[in-house]
Amino acid sequence: MMAASNAPKPASKKLHASAVPLLAAVILGIAVAQLSAQPSSPAPSTPTALGTDTTPAPGANGEDRARFMNESASHYIISRTLYPGPTILFFPPVPPPLGSEIPILAPITAGIGAPTDLAAYVDELFYPMLGTRLAVGLLPDALRDQLRAYETEKTAVQDELRQRIAALVDSSPAVREAQFAALAQSQTPRIAKLQSIAERLRSELRLSGALGLLFKDLDWRAAPEVYLRASQNAAGAPDELRYAARAVRAAAHFQEGLSDEQRRLLIGTAVELSAGAEAAKPEERPREAGRILQFSPGPARIPIPEDLPDFMETDVRDYISARGLLKTELLKALGQTQGEGEDARLAALAQLAAVQAPRFAALEVLAEKIRRDLATLPNPPGPPTPPTLPPDIAARISAYRSHKLEVLRTLRSMLAVDVEPAAGGKAGSATADVNTGALTWMRNGTTRSEVPASSLQESVKQFNQAQEKLIGDLNIELAGIREALSEYMRSQNKSPHGKSIDDLLRDFEDARQKQELWEKYRDYHDAALMPGLSAGQRSVLFDAAVVRLALPLPVGEPVH
Numbered sequence: 402m403m404a405a406s407n408a409p410k411p412a413s414k415k416l417h418a419s420a421v422p423l424l425a426a427v428i429l430g431i432a433v434a435q436l437s438a439q440p441s442s443p444a445p446s447t448p449t450a451l452g453t454d455t456t457p458a459p460g461a462n463g464e465d466r467a468r469f470m471n472e473s474a475s476h477y478i479i480s481r482t483l484y485p486g487p488t489i490l491f492f493p494p495v496p497p498p499l500g501s502e503i504p505i506l507a508p509i510t511a512g513i514g515a516p517t518d519l520a521a522y523v524d525e526l527f528y529p530m531l532g533t534r535l536a537v538g539l540l541p542d543a544l545r546d547q548l549r550a551y552e553t554e555k556t557a558v559q560d561e562l563r564q565r566i567a568a569l570v571d572s573s574p575a576v577r578e579a580q581f582a583a584l585a586q587s588q589t590p591r592i593a594k595l596q597s598i599a600e601r602l603r604s605e606l607r608l609s610g611a612l613g614l615l616f617k618d619l620d621w622r623a624a625p626e627v628y629l630r631a632s633q634n635a636a637g638a639p640d641e642l643r644y645a646a647r648a649v650r651a652a653a654h655f656q657e658g659l660s661d662e663q664r665r666l667l668i669g670t671a672v673e674l675s676a677g678a679e680a681a682k683p684e685e686r687p688r689e690a691g692r693i694l695q696f697s698p699g700p701a702r703i704p705i706p707e708d709l710p711d712f713m714e715t716d717v718r719d720y721i722s723a724r725g726l727l728k729t730e731l732l733k734a735l736g737q738t739q740g741e742g743e744d745a746r747l748a749a750l751a752q753l754a755a756v757q758a759p760r761f762a763a764l765e766v767l768a769e770k771i772r773r774d775l776a777t778l779p780n781p782p783g784p785p786t787p788p789t790l791p792p793d794i795a796a797r798i799s800a801y802r803s804h805k806l807e808v809l810r811t812l813r814s815m816l817a818v819d820v821e822p823a824a825g826g827k828a829g830s831a832t833a834d835v836n837t838g839a840l841t842w843m844r845n846g847t848t849r850s851e852v853p854a855s856s857l858q859e860s861v862k863q864f865n866q867a868q869e870k871l872i873g874d875l876n877i878e879l880a881g882i883r884e885a886l887s888e889y890m891r892s893q894n895k896s897p898h899g900k901s902i903d904d905l906l907r908d909f910e911d912a913r914q915k916q917e918l919w920e921k922y923r924d925y926h927d928a929a930l931m932p933g934l935s936a937g938q939r940s941v942l943f944d945a946a947v948v949r950l951a952l953p954l955p956v957g958e959p960v961h
Contacts, residue, residue, distance in 0.1 A: 488533050488536070488537055488608060488959070489513055489532070489533055489536040489537065489957040489958070489959060490529060490532075490533060490957055490958055490959075491515050491519065491528070491529055491532030491533065491536070491954070491955065491956075491957040492528070492529060492647070492650055492651075492654075492955060493519075493523050493524065493525075493528045493529075493947075493954075493955075494523065494952040494953060494954060494955055495671075495672050495675055495700075496524070496672075496700060496701065496702070496925075496946075496947050496950065496952070497702070497950075497952075498693050498702040498703065498704060499701065499702065499703045499704060499922060499925055499926060499929060499930075500704060500918070500919075500922055500926075501704075502918075503918065503921060503950055503951075503952070504952065504953055505806065505953070512955075512956030512957055512958055513536065513956055513957040513958070513959070514954075514956055514957075515532060515954035515955065515956060515957060516532060516535035516536060517954075518535055519531060519532050519535065519954055520948070520951070520954060521552060521948060522548075522552075523947050523948055523952065523954070524943065524944040524946075524947035524948065525599060525602075525603075525944070526599060526600070526603050526653070526654055526661075526664055527599060527602045527603035527606050527654075528654070529651075529654050529655075530602075530603060530606035530607045530608070530654070531548070531602075531606050532957060533608055533957075534606055534608065536957060537608075539608065544602075544605065544606065547598070547602065548602065551595065551598050551599065551602065554591070554595060555595050555941060555944070556945075558588055558591055558592060558595070558941055559941055559942060559944075559945040561584070561588070562584070562588070562934075562938055562941070562942055563924070563942075563945075565580060565581070565584050566927055566931065569581075574776075574932065574933075577932075577933055578932060578933030581933040581934055581935075581938070582933065582935075584938075585934070585935040585937075585938060588935075588937070588938060589935060589937055592937035592938065592940070592941055593937065595941065596661055596937075596940075600661070603654070604657070607655070624645075624648040624649045624651065624652035624667075624732070624735060625732040625733065625735050625736030625739075626736060627644060627645045627648040627649070628645050628648070628649055628670070628674070628732055630645070639677075639678040639679075640678075642674045642675070642677045642678035643674070643675065643678045645674050646671040646672075646674035646675045646678065647671075649667055649670050649671040649674065649732075650667070650668060650671035652667055652735060653665075653667035653668045653671065656735065656750070657747055657750075658746070658747040658750035658751050658754070659750060659754060660754040660757070660758065660761075661940075662699075662757070662758070662761040663731055663753075663754060663757065665698065665699030665700060666699055666724070666727060666728055666731060667728075667731065668699060668700045669695050669699040669700040670728055670732075671700075672695070672700045672702070673695065676693075692704065692705050692706070692707055693705075694717065694720075694721075695721075695724065696768060696771075696929055697764070697765055697768040697929070697936070697939065698928060698929070698936070698939040698940045698943045701925065701928065701929040701943060703929050703930065705717065705775070706778065712774075713771070713774050713775075716767060716770060716771050716774070717771065719767060720764065720767050720768060720771060723760070723763070723764050723767065724764060727757055727760060727761065727764070730753065730757065731753065731757070734749060734750060734753045735750075737749075738750065762936075765936050769932065772929075772930055772931070772932045773932045775930060776930070776932060790886075790889075790909055791889055793885075794882065794885050794886055794889060795909075795913075797878075797881070797882050797885065798882055798906070798909060798910065798913070799913070800878075801875070801878050801879060801882060802910070802913075804874075804875060804878065805875055808871045808872065808875060811867070811871065812864070812867065812868055812871065882906070883902050883903070883906065886902055886905060886906065887902055890902075890905075921949055921950055921951075922946070922950075923946075923949075924942055924943070924945050924946035924949050925943065925946035925947075925949075925950070927942060927946075928940075928942040928943040928946050929943070
């Protein structure tokens with residue numbers, strides 16, 4: 402722009418024929434000079450984009466991002482990877498309350514399927530940034546290697562903690578807590594280093610738009626205003642609550658200058674807003690039974706009894722109040738600094754993080770007291786009694802259940818609608834992502850969404866034929882299980898006590914599902930309710946717990 406006034410005006414006449422060889426010679430000389438200055442072969446560690454693209458990632462290994470720009474223009478280019486957009490934004494799934502039903506498949510939503518590699522990082526603060534890079538194919542080898550090293554070290558810490566918990570399962574509470582404290586001394590520096598690496602990855606993985614600014618459609622800077630507006634309309638505005646949850650969650654992931662505890666607090670706030678939206682539309686998802694407490698480590702949620710002793714009820718109220726005050730202060734600070742410059746905004750948020758740090762520590766002390774008191778109540782959470790059936794029949798029932806789930810997934814994968822393609826291409830074309838627009842459903846597969854028959858990729862006839870074949874095979878498998886169970890009952894001279902074979906199968910299935918559910922929630926339970934663990938240990942174990950739940954990954958949405 403500074404050189405615009407000196408730029409030559411477009412020639413009104415054609416170049417003279419004698420000038421063409423001279424111009425070509427000048428251009429050739431410049432090209433030869435540039436080539437002679439370049440290395441003869443690329444560096445072997447040059448990062449490449451995800452997939453088969455071998456083009457070096459922008460700015461990788463010191464590559465001049467502004468090679469063909471003048472010095473004035475390069476002043477405005479920042480070090481982050483520039484991506485002009487449109488791009489894709491993914492948010493992680495919301496962890497359910499401890500012990501509640503786990504959704505098997507995602508709700509019906511037209512969108513861009515989340516990259517499967519995201520499943521290993523489902524509770525990481527850099528999840529949205531990584532999702533965008535994977536979706537657009539801009540993950541350099543250097544960053545990929547850092548991610549793998551981070552995951553390897555974190556898995557080692559998690560496995561070490563799991564093994565210690567398992568070894569102490571029958572020990573007294575005093576012995577257990579002493580052993581946990583000893584382990585925390587060696588793990589705390591490693592966990593602190595992991596948190597530092599995660600924060601650096603959250604920053605380095607982020608793509609930037611024009612002039613390095615975040616994409617405007619995220620609305621994360623307006624999160625406090627959106628939250629307050631939604632809170633006032635919480636009774637009858639589920640869409641407003643969902644929008645507020647998205648804005649607050651985006652602030653948790655994208656706002657610089659926040660501590661890890663503050664980010665987790667904002668994510669918990671977004672979870673509360675999402676739960677309010679679901680409760681406002683009970684036909685979409687039943688409300689969770691009992692009292693649910695937003696607890697530590699965030700965003701864990703635990704069920705607590707309705708009739709706690711008075712001293713425990715007081716502690717719970719104090720915990721909710723202290724947590725709510727921290728949340729209010731944080732949202733207020735985000736709102737007050739919205740119009741300030743970036744440096745002033747970061748300084749104000751850093752100051753608030755320092756002020757709130759000891760209060761977060763005090764909140765964790767109160768949470769530990771609540772854990773110990775909950776452990777003294779009758780019938781604490783734990784693994785249910787395993788079902789009693791011969792191993793071969795139990796294995797056949799388990800296989801049948803897996804086959805049934807696979808049939809449901811297969812049938813629903815045949816129902817796909819045209820959606821906006823991720824990057825060019827024609828909607829519904831053969832080049833579109835196979836996961837794009839795939840219709841899946843939550844819980845038992847029921848949905849109120851209407852799908853036009855003209856948009857289905859498979860004809861009704863093809864679908865019916867496949868459905869008949871797959872369900873027929875399932876029925877044959879179930880009949881064999883019923884016959885084997887009847888023979889077992891006869892051989893053992895056991896009376897079914899008036900129950901039919903179908904009733905016995907249903908009882909077995911219920912018991913088995915409870916057992917499997919507990920196994921999936923084991924890390925979740927230990928992270929939230931096992932007394933004696935440090936705050937850092939709870940955090941890394943909860944990360945593993947969310948991965949273990951294998952929650953369906955929400956689809957992404959284009960952000961321009």
